[in-house]
Amino acid sequence: MNTPIDLRSDTVTRPTVAMRAAMAAAEVGDDQYGEDPSTNRLQARVAEMLGKEAALWLPSGTMANQVALRTLTRPGDEVVTSVESHAAWHEAGGAAANAGVQIHEIGQRGVFTADELRAATKPRNFAIFPTTTLVEVENTHNRAGGVVVPQDEVLRICVVARELGLATFLDGARLWNASAASGVALDTLSAPFDLVAVAFSKGLGAPGGSLLAGSKALIATAHRHRLRMGGAMRQNGIFSAAALHALDHHLARLPEDHANAYAFAQRLGSGAPVQLDLATVQTNIVVFHLPATMPLDAPALSARARERGVLVNAFGPRTVRAVTHLDVSRAQSERAADVLVALLAN
Numbered sequence: 001m002n003t004p005i006d007l008r009s010d011t012v013t014r015p016t017v018a019m020r021a022a023m024a025a026a027e028v029g030d031d032q033y034g035e036d037p038s039t040n041r042l043q044a045r046v047a048e049m050l051g052k053e054a055a056l057w058l059p060s061g062t063m064a065n066q067v068a069l070r071t072l073t074r075p076g077d078e079v080v081t082s083v084e085s086h087a088a089w090h091e092a093g094g095a096a097a098n099a100g101v102q103i104h105e106i107g108q109r110g111v112f113t114a115d116e117l118r119a120a121t122k123p124r125n126f127a128i129f130p131t132t133t134l135v136e137v138e139n140t141h142n143r144a145g146g147v148v149v150p151q152d153e154v155l156r157i158c159v160v161a162r163e164l165g166l167a168t169f170l171d172g173a174r175l176w177n178a179s180a181a182s183g184v185a186l187d188t189l190s191a192p193f194d195l196v197a198v199a200f201s202k203g204l205g206a207p208g209g210s211l212l213a214g215s216k217a218l219i220a221t222a223h224r225h226r227l228r229m230g231g232a233m234r235q236n237g238i239f240s241a242a243a244l245h246a247l248d249h250h251l252a253r254l255p256e257d258h259a260n261a262y263a264f265a266q267r268l269g270s271g272a273p274v275q276l277d278l279a280t281v282q283t284n285i286v287v288f289h290l291p292a293t294m295p296l297d298a299p300a301l302s303a304r305a306r307e308r309g310v311l312v313n314a315f316g317p318r319t320v321r322a323v324t325h326l327d328v329s330r331a332q333s334e335r336a337a338d339v340l341v342a343l344l345a346n
């Protein structure tokens with residue numbers, strides 16, 4: 001059988017031949033001694049791109065999020081996030097297990113307002129309440145279908161956070177996509193936040209790695225938490241070289257993924273009676289729902305599509321996610337939509 005069209009995630013991308021060559025040629029040293037030149041270069045470059053004083057490499061986005069929570073909260077605190085945030089849904093309870101915090105999810109469709117944050121923040125000095133100490137924004141929002149959080153609302157959220165004494169964290173695993181889709185520069189998107197996480201293993205196509213950026217003082221604290229969590233590595237330059245290569249060669253092409261996702265969504269939405277709001281298809285993620293009247297549910301559709309060489313994720317009983325990336329072309333995106341339409345018509 002031909003190689004399947006894999007739309008399960010943008011994490012399925014494999015390093016290109018050129019990326020592997022860059023990795024093979026990477027200058028390396030012991031990163032725990034701060035002597036890995038490629039990692040030092042990457043950290044400086046990402047800090048600069050995000051407009052922060054310093055940045056720190058971490059093996060995964062999940063660890064970046066865990067380290068951010070450890071850095072900005074204390075056990076027993078409460079963290080406010082959007083509904084269905086990655087922190088609440090996709091980290092195996094890590095916020096509770098590693099940072100000892102509870103998560104309060106607010107808003108709708110990946111977005112919440114400054115007023116909703118104010119209403120959710122528990123009054124201080126009240127014996128029975130957990131102390132709300134952190135607000136976390138996810139941009140783009142994964143489970144909401146890759147939507148971009150409007151920057152004017154982000155600014156209002158961070159003003160209210162400062163007024164209420166909350167720290168601010170941006171889970172920007174796909175901040176690159178948010179910037180490409182909105183035309184707002186990465187450092188502008190990052191500016192209002194104390195800490196910002198970005199990922200290289202998603203649309204940028206590297207085999208791993210996330211960076212956390214912020215002030216020198218916060219990054220020094222994050223550095224200690226990284227070590228405690230077992231995330232400090234040695235000749236990490238092999239990974240960093242892949243990330244540097246991705247910044248040079250894959251960042252500028254993200255709009256292609258966005259156009260492919262939109263083409264896929266249009267074709268699927270016009271061909272089959274799925275619930276799919278094209279207004280949510282702003283970047284490289286398409287989340288759609290199968291009405292209860294349809295015979296196929298999400299796991300069944302995903303299984304049938306697999307038999308026909310198309311891989312999508314059942315995200316819920318009747319919710320499906322498809323993600324475009326470096327390793328799928330426009331033609332493949334359209335073919336994948338046609339396969340789903342045919343399955344849903346029968």
Ligand SMILES: *Cc1c(COP(=O)(O)O)cnc(C)c1O
Nearest residue numbers: 060061062063086138142171173
């Ligand atoms: C993928 C993702 C992460 C975690 O990244 P991993 O490298 O898979 O651990 C964090 N936040 C968001 C929004 C993500 O989509």
